[in-house]
Amino acid sequence: MQFKLQATDKGSKARAGQLSTGHGEIQTPIFMPVGTAGSVKGVHQRELKEDIKAQIILGNTYHLYLRPGLDILKPAGGLHGFNGWTGPILTDSGGYQVYSLADQRKITEEGVKFKSHIDGSNHLFTPENVMDIQRTIGADIIMAFDECPPFPCELDYAKKSMEMTHRWLDRCISHLKTTEPLYGHEQALFPIVQGSVDKELRTISAEYIASRGMDGNAIGGLSVGEPAEFMYEMTDLVCNILPADKPRYLMGVGTPANILECIALGVDMFDCVMPTRNARNGMLFTSEGIINIKNEKWKDDFSPIDATVGGYASTFYSRAYLRHLIMSKEMLGAQIATVHNLTFYLWLVNAAREKIIDGTFASWKDIMVKKVSHRL
Amino acid sequence: MQFKLQATDKGSKARAGQLSTGHGEIQTPIFMPVGTAGSVKGVHQRELKEDIKAQIILGNTYHLYLRPGLDILKPAGGLHGFNGWTGPILTDSGGYQVYSLADQRKITEEGVKFKSHIDGSNHLFTPENVMDIQRTIGADIIMAFDECPPFPCELDYAKKSMEMTHRWLDRCISHLKTTEPLYGHEQALFPIVQGSVDKELRTISAEYIASRGMDGNAIGGLSVGEPAEFMYEMTDLVCNILPADKPRYLMGVGTPANILECIALGVDMFDCVMPTRNARNGMLFTSEGIINIKNEKWKDDFSPIDATVGGYASTFYSRAYLRHLIMSKEMLGAQIATVHNLTFYLWLVNAAREKIIDGTFASWKDIMVKKVSHRL
Numbered sequence: 001m002q003f004k005l006q007a008t009d010k011g012s013k014a015r016a017g018q019l020s021t022g023h024g025e026i027q028t029p030i031f032m033p034v035g036t037a038g039s040v041k042g043v044h045q046r047e048l049k050e051d052i053k054a055q056i057i058l059g060n061t062y063h064l065y066l067r068p069g070l071d072i073l074k075p076a077g078g079l080h081g082f083n084g085w086t087g088p089i090l091t092d093s094g095g096y097q098v099y100s101l102a103d104q105r106k107i108t109e110e111g112v113k114f115k116s117h118i119d120g121s122n123h124l125f126t127p128e129n130v131m132d133i134q135r136t137i138g139a140d141i142i143m144a145f146d147e148c149p150p151f152p153c154e155l156d157y158a159k160k161s162m163e164m165t166h167r168w169l170d171r172c173i174s175h176l177k178t179t180e181p182l183y184g185h186e187q188a189l190f191p192i193v194q195g196s197v198d199k200e201l202r203t204i205s206a207e208y209i210a211s212r213g214m215d216g217n218a219i220g221g222l223s224v225g226e227p228a229e230f231m232y233e234m235t236d237l238v239c240n241i242l243p244a245d246k247p248r249y250l251m252g253v254g255t256p257a258n259i260l261e262c263i264a265l266g267v268d269m270f271d272c273v274m275p276t277r278n279a280r281n282g283m284l285f286t287s288e289g290i291i292n293i294k295n296e297k298w299k300d301d302f303s304p305i306d307a308t309v310g311g312y313a314s315t316f317y318s319r320a321y322l323r324h325l326i327m328s329k330e331m332l333g334a335q336i337a338t339v340h341n342l343t344f345y346l347w348l349v350n351a352a353r354e355k356i357i358d359g360t361f362a363s364w365k366d367i368m369v370k371k372v373s374h375r376l
Numbered sequence: 377m378q379f380k381l382q383a384t385d386k387g388s389k390a391r392a393g394q395l396s397t398g399h400g401e402i403q404t405p406i407f408m409p410v411g412t413a414g415s416v417k418g419v420h421q422r423e424l425k426e427d428i429k430a431q432i433i434l435g436n437t438y439h440l441y442l443r444p445g446l447d448i449l450k451p452a453g454g455l456h457g458f459n460g461w462t463g464p465i466l467t468d469s470g471g472y473q474v475y476s477l478a479d480q481r482k483i484t485e486e487g488v489k490f491k492s493h494i495d496g497s498n499h500l501f502t503p504e505n506v507m508d509i510q511r512t513i514g515a516d517i518i519m520a521f522d523e524c525p526p527f528p529c530e531l532d533y534a535k536k537s538m539e540m541t542h543r544w545l546d547r548c549i550s551h552l553k554t555t556e557p558l559y560g561h562e563q564a565l566f567p568i569v570q571g572s573v574d575k576e577l578r579t580i581s582a583e584y585i586a587s588r589g590m591d592g593n594a595i596g597g598l599s600v601g602e603p604a605e606f607m608y609e610m611t612d613l614v615c616n617i618l619p620a621d622k623p624r625y626l627m628g629v630g631t632p633a634n635i636l637e638c639i640a641l642g643v644d645m646f647d648c649v650m651p652t653r654n655a656r657n658g659m660l661f662t663s664e665g666i667i668n669i670k671n672e673k674w675k676d677d678f679s680p681i682d683a684t685v686g687g688y689a690s691t692f693y694s695r696a697y698l699r700h701l702i703m704s705k706e707m708l709g710a711q712i713a714t715v716h717n718l719t720f721y722l723w724l725v726n727a728a729r730e731k732i733i734d735g736t737f738a739s740w741k742d743i744m745v746k747k748v749s750h751r752l
Contacts, residue, residue: 324444
């Protein structure tokens with residue numbers, strides 16, 4: 001996997017780059033729509049590619065492992081063969097999902113024992129078998145198995161957890177070396193920086209992760225409930241340590257403003273369920289601010305959802321029609337809102353990229369952060 | 377509105393024709409996807425046009441009147457302006473929906489008093505105001521206000537109900553003459569034959585409806601629980617009376633086999649929620665038979681849903697992937713299944729049309745009825 005740094009902003013640490021994978025190029029900074037169970041909820045693969053202009057999507061190892069399961073994914077030719085998405089895919093390691101199961105899982109040095117949320121059956125994820133599972137799913141970028149501690153978190157727990165995440169990383173790397181990709185394309189492993197919101201731990205973790213010399217690096221354990229200032233402080237600190245010639249992926253972040261701020265700190269890749277999940281509840285992100293489409297004031301607004309961003313949702317549908325569909329609980333309402341929000345997120349990171357290349361990112365970012373955070 | 381009869385089958389009473397509306401031509405026989413509240417559930421308007429090849433869609437007066445309401449639809453430019461569908465639209469009169477409300481409505485000579493299923497508010501539909509409402513919705517084809525009696529139904533009730541439907545029709549026609557279309561395109565009123573499953577009543581009703589000389593005629597009150605033989609018998613009887621030079625619309629019918637049989641009896645237009653509603657539950661109609669995609673046997677079937685019918689759903693997705701989505705309750709499952717079922721229904725009526733024009737409909741129909749009714 002190749003990463004080419006194309007431009008660095010003068011007024012911030014923002015970068016524009018290009019990541020090459022076996023399923024095509026990715027222009028960074030990039031936002032990756034979340035396709036939990038092999039589908040970005042409510043969106044056809046054709047819409048992802050042609051309307052939303054997604055360049056890479058996410059799959060969740062935990063969900064895909066449980067359903068449809070590896071006995072289906074393997075003969076399908078992996079997730080690409082199964083869901084028909086022909087572009088790059090990234091899979092998380094399942095660590096975050098099993099952590100979210102709370103009382104349904106037990107973490108030990110060996111790995112994590114957990115109960116399926118579908119049928120209560122018992123399972124074990126280890127650094128080794130999570131690598132094997134991700135080989136079978138066949139994503140272009142696969143994630144190391146980590147523990148994601150909660151916020152807030154005792155310093156002692158955060159330190160022990162981080163150290164185990166580092167040991168698990170070494171087990172992931174060792175095991176991955178003994179296996180081969182199954183479908184003829186390369187799979188790059190990204191390790192994950194942890195360390196809660198402690199500067200010393202984050203420094204240690206970033207240095208450890210950087211020392212592994214992988215093709216890209218991720219920042220985990222943020223956007224788990226901590227104040228945004230902590231997220232920015234940790235991201236800034238970690239980005240200053242992680243190598244500049246490798247892509248940096250901030251996991252699970254965030255609002256449009258979070259993304260712009262973290263691009264300014266040197267992050268290249270983002271994912272978040274917010275644009276898709278909030279869309280289904282009628283919350284729209286636009287270039288002028290946030291719309292709660294359920295608000296009565298939109299009921300006879302026949303203008304496009306976002307004329308600046310454009311795209312299919314804003315070309316063919318009005319705010320009033322979308323409001324009617326959401327109020328009537330029509331499926332198409334969730335579909336249109338999801339297509340729009342993802343189109344907006346992809347528009348936003350692409351606009352950021354253009355500004356970085358133009359050398360005008362920092363001032364544009366400050367204006368946009370205010371705009372996109374504003375409630376219309 | 378012009379109807380041009382293009383071909384009549386030698387071995388049956390099937391007809392091929394072309395209906396011209398202010399929003400384009402319709403090749404008959406045709407199936408009309410149901411867009412109850414201004415949206416065919418789960419389907420973008422672009423997919424309706426480009427993938428499904430729908431030529432006309434339905435809207436429901438009852439639903440649209442309650443939500444979004446006429447104060448939104450009027451400034452939107454009617455339903456066409458509101459939902460962005462640029463092809464022909466037909467609206468039902470609301471009669472069937474208020475009839476379905478059961479204890480929430482009261483039928484008198486004046487009209488039907490009913491309570492909204494949304495907020496319990498009181499409303500009155502009369503033949504006159506239903507014409508006004510349909511003027512505001514602005515469909516190309518609008519339906520007379522009728523009473524749809526249940527099955528089974530006392531002969532006396534069926535007779536009185538039919539006679540009132542005829543009186544209501546005359547009130548619809550009189551009132552419509554005093555009003556004008558609002559959006560610059562013509563609106564054709566279709567009257568509705570009633571009479572339950574009684575041959576004498578159906579004869580009287582068909583003769584009465586035919587005598588009104590409208591641009592097209594509909595057959596109502598069937599597919600309400602009666603055996604299919606009754607439906608065919610009544611449809612046959614009515615089609616023999618309704619004028620051959622006007623399109624005939626059989627309301628709310630039906631399965632693929634029902635549609636083929638009724639095409640053979642001389643019906644030109646159909647609508648039904650079955651392909652959309654059943655799709656959401658994982659029931660797929662194909663050219664080889666019916667698939668319950670939840671059945672485990674499809675879990676590793678990576679073949680297209682229906683290679684013969686083709687279209688977007690069968691080109692980009694496999695049975696195994698669709699099964700996974702439906703089992704996981706992913707929205708995209710319902711979307712794919714809906715696009716497929718509607719693509720199949722439109723494929724079926726278009727295939728019927730080609731066979732009628734070729735003069736080979738009757739024998740093809742007998743083979744197809746068996747195929748499409750078969751469970752795979």
